[in-house]
Amino acid sequence: MTTPVLETVGLVHTFDDGRRGLDHVSISFLPGTFNILAGANGSGKTLFLRHLVGLTVPTEGTILLNGAPANKNWNLARQQMGFLFQDADAQILEATVLEDALFGPRHQGIPHEKAEKIAKESLALCGLDHREEDLTSLLSGGEKRRLNLAGVLTLGASILLLDEPFNGLDQPGVEAFLRILIDLQRQGRTIVLVTHDLEKCLAHSSSLTLWHEGRILATGSPDQVWDEIPRAGVHRPCVGRENWKELTWLPR
Amino acid sequence: MASPLIFHYKPGQDPVRRMPTLIKLPLAVAFAVWASLCPEWGLFPAFLAILYAAKIARISWISFLRLLPPLLFLFLVTGILPLLQAHNFLDVLADGLLRTFRFGLLLAAGHILTTTTNPATLAATLEKLLxxxxxxxxxxxxxxxxxxxxxxxxxxxxxxxxxxxxxxxxxxxxxxxxxxxxxxxxxxxxxxxxxxxxxxxxxxxxxxxxxxx
Structure with missing residues (x-):
């Protein structure tokens, strides 16, 4: 049996006013899988991702990374888990594309030449090698997203946590981003993607987890949880359960 | 989330939020004038007023901790740096503390006002008052x-x-x-x-x- 690369056990988050943001969330992600988390606004998906990388401290529960508690060493855990925020602008830290990609390696103390090589490779992987010298403020929405991804890849992340990465992207933007994600998954990386847009990427998913009010409503393969989708406050695409593998924005 | 928000409007049904902005805004201005200019003894009731308002508006106490960085900076400028040239250390230190405390009360009042009042209503009321x-x-x-x-x-x-x-x-x-x-x-x-x-x-x-x- 394959060991989960990332697992949460009984994760609880209680807000100051007593509301539960996460209510005993136990879930595991297998290596090299493409996992989609879907649910209505405020159902706890983003909060869950923040917990996974230690930006928020749980009231109860444990996060296991490769079987060991992630909170033992958050710096190490964050190198293995790349987190993309909902707002692409909020994750751009430098004025030019190459400088931004260099931020992670530099702060890991990697020598400049090697850091530049890593940064350039990540930019090339994300289709931004021709824009290395450009100002980040001149990038389009889709390019900013890909720059965010390049930034986390420079750290060697094997798990990618993506918070609504398709928001505001046009068809070519979604297509380009999705292609990169699928390539990264093929290379063995684990993808955990939060989205409302099931029609854009469901075909590529290994599992679909539906959230409702801080709890997991259902989890399994898309056809297993198909009937529960509307209960999670998510639009169920207008295709039959048996046709979920057609749900992608990548051209056939 | 990681830490509670400050200066963000959060709807609710407590007396502070229900108070008409036309009353709340002048009260806040009066408080600001009092906290800035009052004699030292007057700072204590001002502090109590802040505590009381924060309690009935159910504003997280932790959120007030986020006001600390600017206050520490102010204290550094008004209380610590002047020590380099001061003759009477205690007076300078006390003066810096007092200024920082007054400014802290102003920030706290601003935090309570903006947390309990819709920004659009606040701007419209300000326009009306002016x-x-x-x-x-x-x-x-x-x-x-x-x-x-x-x-x-x-x-x-x-x-x-x-x-x-x-x-x-x-x-x-x-x-x-x-x-x-x-x-x-x-x-x-x-x-x-x-x-x-x-x-x-x-x-x-x-x-x-x-x-x-």
Missing amino acids: TWTGPQASRTLATMASLALTAVPGILDRASALREAALLRGWNSAKKPWILAKIWTLPLLRVLLERGVWTAWSLELRGWRSLKK
Whole structure:
């Protein structure tokens, strides 16, 4: 049996006013899988991702990374888990594309030449090698997203946590981003993607987890949880359960 | 989330939120005047008033801790730096503490006001209260207030997100704290300018002509 690369056990988050943001969330992600988390606004998906990388401290529960508690060493855990925020602008830290990609390696103390090589490779992987010298403020929405991804890849992340990465992207933007994600998954990386847009990427998913009010409503393969989708406050695409593998924005 | 928000409107049904803004705003201004100019004994009732208002408005006590960085900075400037040239250390220190405390009360009052009042209502009330200055001046002041009220939370949010993004990409806050100044400066200035431009466009689209009226 394959060991989960990332697992949460009984994760609880209680807000100051007593509301539960996460209510005993136990879930595991297998290596090299493409996992989609879907649910209505405020159902706890983003909060869950923040917990996974230690930006928020749980009231109860444990996060296991490769079987060991992630909170033992958050710096190490964050190198293995790349987190993309909902707002692409909020994750751009430098004025030019190459400088931004260099931020992670530099702060890991990697020598400049090697850091530049890593940064350039990540930019090339994300289709931004021709824009290395450009100002980040001149990038389009889709390019900013890909720059965010390049930034986390420079750290060697094997798990990618993506918070609504398709928001505001046009068809070519979604297509380009999705292609990169699928390539990264093929290379063995684990993808955990939060989205409302099931029609854009469901075909590529290994599992679909539906959230409702801080709890997991259902989890399994898309056809297993198909009937529960509307209960999670998510639009169920207008295709039959048996046709979920057609749900992608990548051209056939 | 990681830490409670400050200067963000949060709806509710407590007495502070239900109080008409036309009363709340002048009360806040009166409080600000009192906290700034009152004799030292007057700071204690002002402090109690803040505690009471925060309690009945159910504002998280932890959120007030986020006001500490500017206060520490102010204390450094008014209480610690002057010590270098001071003869009477205790007086200078006490003076710095007092100034910082007064400023802290103002910040806390601002936090309570903005957390319990819708920014749009606040700007509209400000405009109403300032009609005696003439329509142009009152509208301009209300616009500036509205801009500040919407920009501050946005800037704080972005600052927090940038800090988190840097942490996630290997920045060590203990070893290189000054990196924050570098990564904050341009993006935050950009957010401020963007907010300003969007507000100006929004006003123009709603019929306000800054050059004509």
